[in-house]
Amino acid sequence: MSETGITFEQAIERTQDLIQKRENGIIEANQLQEEISGLVATENGARGFFVAYLTNNSSFPDQPSEAVLVALKTSPELVSELLVKNVAMSTAMAITHRRQDNESMAQSSDRVQQRSLNLIQHLKQQLAQEKAQRMRNSALTGEGEADIAFFQRWGYDQEQREAIAQQLEKIL
Known part of the structure; x- marks a missing residue:
């Protein structure tokens, strides 16, 4: 199936x-790169990629x-x-989960937050910084x-928005 017709679920x-x-070890780096490039070319593909990548239980997404x-x-x-x-979403959800005394889910949200921040920092793209600045300003x-x-x-x-602003500050 071409990526243009991929569903969110198929991308996951x-x-x-x-x-x-x-x-x-059964896929080479260049093939992995090509496959991910295809996925992130569309909104459904990119959304599905990040859901699966950022929440994956393996250590692969950590670095x-x-x-x-x-x-x-x-x-x-x-x-x-x-x-x-x-x-933003993982930061807010970590707070929600802690309010509900669900530390396991809160830690999962924390992991998504850290992986997202890590990717942004590694990518070093001005566009991400601009979007983070805009969202941070809106939160404040x-x-x-x-x-x-x-x-x-x-x-x-308000508590969630302040926490979001605090995390987005790390990108700027």
Whole structure:
């Protein structure tokens, strides 16, 4: 199936398969790079890739390989937007899980947050910094139509917005 027609669910499955193949040494770095580049070329593919990659239980996503980084750089707009949103969402969800006394889920959210921040820092893309700055400002000031709509859609409260701003500061 071409990536242009890939569903979110198919992208998750494909990413899980790629991670397993890489860990088992049955896919070369250049093939991994090509596959990930194809996935992140579309919104469904990129969303599915990040869901599977950032939440994967293996250590592979903890230290992104050159193949992963090169692939992610092929779609800077989409990748930057999704990574910044992943920092925000995982930060807010860690707070929600801790409020519900679910430390296991909170730690999973913390891991997604750290992996997202790590990718942003490794990618060193100005676009991600600009998006992080914009979202951080919105979290602190309550201004900025797109980001405020994002916060409202997910129901983030003041504590969550402040925590999001604090994490996004690390990118700037």
